[in-house]
Each structure stands twice: as structure tokens, then as C-alpha cells.
Amino acid sequence: MSLPDPDAAVLYAVVEPEIALVTINRPDQRNAIDTAVREGLFEAFRRIEADPAIRVAILTGAGDKAFCAGADLKEMAEMRLEVPPRGFFPILGDGVELTKPVIAAVNGVAFAGGFMFAQMCDLCVASTTARFAITEGKVGRGMPWAAPLIHMVPQRIMMELLLTGEPITAERAYQVGLVNRLAEPEALITTALELARAIVACAPLTVAAAKAVVRISTEMGRADALRTADDVFERVYLSHDAQEGPKAFREKRKPQWRGE
Numbered sequence: 001m002s003l004p005d006p007d008a009a010v011l012y013a014v015v016e017p018e019i020a021l022v023t024i025n026r027p028d029q030r031n032a033i034d035t036a037v038r039e040g041l042f043e044a045f046r047r048i049e050a051d052p053a054i055r056v057a058i059l060t061g062a063g064d065k066a067f068c069a070g071a072d073l074k075e076m077a078e079m080r081l082e083v084p085p086r087g088f089f090p091i092l093g094d095g096v097e098l099t100k101p102v103i104a105a106v107n108g109v110a111f112a113g114g115f116m117f118a119q120m121c122d123l124c125v126a127s128t129t130a131r132f133a134i135t136e137g138k139v140g141r142g143m144p145w146a147a148p149l150i151h152m153v154p155q156r157i158m159m160e161l162l163l164t165g166e167p168i169t170a171e172r173a174y175q176v177g178l179v180n181r182l183a184e185p186e187a188l189i190t191t192a193l194e195l196a197r198a199i200v201a202c203a204p205l206t207v208a209a210a211k212a213v214v215r216i217s218t219e220m221g222r223a224d225a226l227r228t229a230d231d232v233f234e235r236v237y238l239s240h241d242a243q244e245g246p247k248a249f250r251e252k253r254k255p256q257w258r259g260e
Contacts, residue, residue: 010040011062012047013203019196020048021189025121027063033089033113034072041090049098052259054206057098059121060105061114064185067104070112070135074219089113091145092120093215099208105192106130107185111167116145118178119152120225122211125192126170133167151218153178203241204259209233 002200022044024031031037048057070218087095089217104121105111111133118124118132127131136143149158153176161168173179183191199207209232216232217225236242240260248255 008040009034009036009104010044011035012044014054014111015058016193016197018200019193020044020057022048022059024068025062027065030066030069030109031061031063031114032069032072034075036088036220038088045090045092045096045098048100048102052075055100055207055251057100057102057193058105058189058196059102059117059187060189060192061107064107064127064129066108067106067110067130068113068114068117068200069109070114071260086252089116089145091116093148094120094145097101097212098106101207101211103192103195105188106132106170106179107188109133109167111135112141112143116143119146119149122214123180123195124173125183125188125195126173127185127188128170128182129185130170130173131167132161132164132170133177135159135165135167135225136163137163148217148218203236203239203245203257205236205239205253209236 007025009025011021011025013021013023015021022041024037024041026032026034026037048054088206090096092098101123102121104118104124106118106124108127108129109131110118111131112135115132115134133259134143134146143162146158149161157176160166166174170179170182174182180241181191181195193195211224212232213229216228240258241255244257
């Protein structure tokens with residue numbers, strides 16, 4: 001079996017049973033998104049979805065200065081990119097379907113496309129030194145991908161981020177609900193792993209259905225979301241694991257999830 005290329009733009013590793021770590025690996029360029037990063041992330045997400053042994057993924061950036069500083073503007077200028085075609089960026093939930101939870105571990109600046117990557121993940125752990133910004137206004141670009149942010153932060157916070165391009169601190173991002181947990185820089189991945197382990201401890205079908213219901217709830221009205229959620233969770237209720245959970249509780253042992 002060949003070893004992964006340490007110089008690849010995106011690194012993939014199974015760091016614990018059922019947990020994958022995906023790392024944007026261009027620290028000298030502040031992990032800016034170029035063609036290699038885009039292709040590497042597409043491949044990593046496909047790999048995670050296809051591998052039944054992986055239950056949760058963590059997305060982070062190499063080094064301690066940047067999670068991702070956005071698109072590689074030098075490459076973009078060379079491409080003379082105007083309107084990015086649909087599917088140009090590997091955005092989870094928009095052209096890339098991933099039924100398994102993804103945790104952003106933001107280790108530094110998450111600007112522009114880096115903010116996009118942090119936003120698209122299901123959960124976010126941030127270093128206390130992290131900063132978040134949607135800087136497209138400063139370079140005359142657009143941010144259509146930011147539309148779902150209205151379901152994550154208050155409207156006026158979203159307005160400030162989009163209209164000013166100014167960064168907010170990790171603490172402020174935590175206060176407004178963009179970040180789930182804060183960690184000191186040296187404890188960032190450890191904290192993300194703790195969150196991933198908590199997910200892995202739960203029944204796989206329930207986790208997948210819960211992720212689907214959150215997405216459904218942002219796209220439907222209350223009554224439709226409730227009815228659709230009934231359908232989504234029917235498979236969960238009828239599964240082996242739905243019987244295994246209560247049985248394990250009664251027998252005072254750890255559940256043996258089968259994902260079926």
C-alpha cells in the first residue's frame with residue numbers, strides 16, 4: 001500500500017477508528033484554495049462518503065496561522081474567472097452530498113472561501129486565535145454561498161460580516177453561534193476529536209437522520225418539516241439499533257451499533 005504524499009495540497013488520514021482528518025496543506029500560502037485544493041477536497045469528501053468505516057470527519061488547515069485564507073487570488077487572476085460555475089468549489093450541501101457529520105477545526109484565519117468552508121461544516125471548533133471574515137467586498141467578488149448563514153447567526157451579524165468585510169474574533173464567533181467550542185491552539189484537534197468521539201458513540205442511523213432533519217428544517221416550514229422528519233426517522237425506529245440501544249441501557253453495557 002502506498003503512503004500518502006506529504007506534499008499533497010490536501011492530506012487525508014484516519015486518525016482514530018471511524019474518524020478521518022482532512023487537512024488543507026498549503027501553509028506557506030495560508031492554505032489558499034487553488035485547483036489542487038479544490039480537487040483534493042472533492043476526492044476526500046467522496047472517499048469519506050464511500051467508506052462505511054468512517055463515521056465523522058474533521059476539516060482543518062496545516063500550520064497555526066490559517067485555516068484557509070480564501071481563494072488563491074493569483075491563480076484566479078490568471079484564470080480570469082468571472083462567475084464561478086456551479087460545482088467549482090467543493091461545498092458540502094451544494095453539489096457535494098455527505099451524509100456523515102463534518103467538524104471544522106479552525107486553526108487560524110478563516111477568510112472568504114475559508115469562511116465558506118467553516119460555514120459548510122456541520123459543527124465548528126475554533127482556536128482562540130482564529131478569526132472569521134467574509135472579505136469578498138474588499139476585492140470586488142461575490143459570496144452567494146453565504147446565503148445559508150442566515151440560519152446560523154442573527155441577521156444584523158450577517159449584514160455586518162457581508163457589508164464590511166471586517167473580521168470577528170473566535171470569541172465573538174462563539175458568542176453569535178457560529179462556533180460550537182473554543183480551544184487553545186495546542187488543544188484544537190484534541191477538542192475536535194472529543195466532539196467527534198461523542199458523535200461516534202451515538203447510533204449511526206440516528207446521526208445520519210439527525211443531520212438530514214437539520215437541513216430539512218432550514219428549507220421547510222414547521223408543519224412540512226415535522227411531517228418529513230417522521231419519514232426520515234422511520235428507518236431509524238425500525239432498525240436493529242433502535243432495539244439495541246434500550247437493551248444495552250437495561251443491561252448496563254455499551255451499545256454495539258450495527259448501523260442497520
